[in-house]
Amino acid sequence: MRAPVVTQQYSRNLFSSVPPTPFPSKAMKEAADEEPINPLLTDIHHQLQSLSQSTTHVQILKGKWSLITTKLITLQNRLSDLSIPAAAAENPLSADLLRSLSATCSAASSLASVCLSPTPPGGKLKTQSEVDSLSAKLDAHINDLEVLFKSGVLSENAAVSLPAIVSSSKRESVRVEARNLMTRLQIGSTESKSMALDLLLGLLQEDDKNVLIAVAQGIVPVLVHLLDSSCSSEIKEKTVTAIAKISTVESSKHVLIAEGLVLLNNLLRVLESGSVFAKEKSCIALKVLSNSKENARAIGSRGGVSSLLEICQEGTPNSQALAAGVLRNLAVFEEIKENFIEENAVLTLLGLCNSGTALAQENSIGCLCNLVSGDDDLKLLVAREGGIESVKSFWDSAPTAQNLEVVVQMVKTFASCPNIAEFLVANGFLHRIVGLLNCAVLGVRILAAEALYDLAYNNKTRKELGEMGCIHLLVSMLEGKAIEEKEAAAKVLSLLMNYAGNRRIFRKEEKGILSAVQLLDPLLRNLDKKYFVSILASVVHSKKCRKQMVAAGARGYLQKLVESDVEGAKRLLDSLGRGKLWGVFVRP
Missing domain, CATH: 1.25.10.10 (Leucine-rich Repeat Variant)
Known part of the structure; x- marks a missing residue:
């Protein structure tokens, strides 16, 4: 069963990503008139004229034949457009279409002869079915001719010789091929479309740059329409394979997402009733589409x-x-x-x-x-x-x-x-998690620290973590480049400091105090300072630690944090300056 007729508006939409092809100029028409006309094209014109005359003499189904006559006139007009470029009838796309149209005209002529009698040999119902089938075929031919002409493929073939295409850039060659394949996917038989899909898949698999070029030419709407309208399982499988390939190229994903529910619904139908291979490809595309609410x-x-x-x-x-x-x-x-x-x-x-x-x-x-x-x-x-x-x-x-x-x-x-x-x-998950705090993968380190925060729910667990060497690893994370890593480590440390044994371990860490103080700097944005304040507050009762904090510039940072109402900052600042002479000597 042929796909429904694509309206003029829809054809325009399919090629909206490329400039519209201008109608041939008078000079082009004159140039075309000087060149030999394809015999098949001439024969079809004669067939259509003869057929239009025959339909006026039918004795049955006159209303249906009147509609067919209108379609025959439309076909003649479309063929006139098609014949303007001299090389158009020699184009493989138009040549296949002309052969198919010629066969339809021959069949229509025979059917019109049958309808000259009020009592057709096969019976009226059978004849009516054949007339309806003919009408649908003519619709398909009209649609195919319109798509072929609007695609611009014929103008390109008329204006660009083969040597010129061969000598052009690779990008231009791919663009021309993509446009040709887009047109072939919208016209002709199921077999023709299947062959075009094979060529398209080869083009897409060759290079991701080819995917970008094809998408820029407007291949996605064509594929979505083909997936939505085709009844062939083979066509659906190849189409969803092409869509899956496009979905793997980051710069093309937004074009698929823009197709919305039409594409989504068709991919879900493939999940329900498609082949195993098609289901896999559908899942690849759905992975991209399933990221929005x-x-x-x-x-x-x-x-x-x-x-x-x-x-x-x-x-x-x-x-x-x-x-x-x-x-x-x-x-x-x-x-x-x-x-x-x-x-x-x-x-x-x-x-x-x-x-x-x-x-x-x-x-x-x-x-x-x-x-x-x-x-x-x-x-x-x-x-x-x-x-x-x-x-x-x-x-x-x-x-x-x-x-x-x-x-x-x-x-x-x-x-x-x-x-x-x-x-x-x-x-035994504590050992597993602690072992990942010096992992080479940033995301894993951050998640490990965040997991420890929830696992360190009592002093017994906090003691175990301290004995496993967790404090040293967390201090090392404070020196990491990522803000998220610094904060995750500080959050766990602030909790582990609730156990006295861990505070003793932290005080022995060479860079522990220094790192925590440096991260109080208000200029470091998107970093929750309360965790660093908490860490330092847990060891501020140590004279040695207070000296280290002041020497590292803690008072200056804390004064600014107090102005920002950071939790615990005022208390820590007071502890550092409580009647101590060394509190006067602060770093500028």
Whole structure:
């Protein structure tokens, strides 16, 4: 079944990203008149004229034939446009279309002869069906000719010779090829479109720069329309593969997002009924589209969570990992968490944590982490169902430190629930977390420090952390470049200082006092100074520490922090200057 007729407005939209092709000038027409006319084009003109005359003599279905006559006249006008450039009829795109149109004219002529009799041999119902089919074919030809002409492909072929194209830049060659393929994807048979998709996929896979060029030419709306209108599973599979490739190029993602619900709905249909390969490609594209609240809500309301969880249970290893990645994005949004609960997602995701590929496990843990965030009941459910064991298993098998980021995030999320925090400490997670404070991956270091803040819930735990060498590692983090790292380390240190033994360890740290004082500087923006004030306040009773603070310029910084009403700053400043002669000698 042919795709519905594309209106003039829609054709204009498909090529809105490129300048409109001007109609040929009088000079071009005259030049074309001087060149030989393609015999097939001449023959079709004669066929259409003859057919228009025949339709006036039909005896049955006169209303339908009157409409067909109008379409024949429209076709003649479209062909007149097509014949203006001298080389247009020789263009492979137009040549295929002309052959198809010629075959339709021949069939129409035979059908018109049948309708000259009030009692057609095949019966009126059969003849009416054939007439309706002919009318649809003519609509498709009109649409194809309009798309072909508006695409500008014919003007380019008339104006640019093959040697010129060959000698042009690579970018220009890709641009011309992309425009040709865009046109082929909108006209002709299913087989022709399938071949064009093969060529397009080759072009896109060759180089990401080709993707950017094709997107700039307007390939995305064409692909979305093709995915929305085609009934062929082969066409859908190749189309979603092209869309998936485009989604992997950062600079092109916004164009896909702009297609909105039309693209989203079609990708979800592929998830429900597409081939295994097509489902994988659909997941790749959905991963990009699932980052917004609006799209996440749409995916949830259209059964997308259910389809993705089904893939997590029954799909191929690769599709499971990809589906879990989409679910990981969706679980961020509070609005659709109910969809996860209704589909019993926790057990499915935990199952994938234990049996999937490394990427599937990572995405599943990440999804669970997002899902249970802020919900202690869900955290306890995941913990009871084996979530902590799954975290330990993935931790022990993680190939790189970067892969540990998701499990440390999960431990941090678990640790915010007091009951689970106690279990984590009892099962040796303190050693695991402390060991990551000098990890080479910044994100992992920050998450590890944040997790320790929740795990250090009593003095017993704080004592253990001090004995593990945690203080030295945290002081080293204070010297890190990232503001987030400095603050995460200071936050934990301020808590660990509540245990007297840790204060003694901190006082022995060569750079401990100096680093904390330097980070009081008000010029350091986006850094919560109260944690550094708390650290210094915990050791201010030591004469040696007070001298170190004053020598490092603490009084000057604190005076400014007092003006900003930073918590604890005035008390610490008073402690430093309480009747001590050495308090006068401050750094300018």
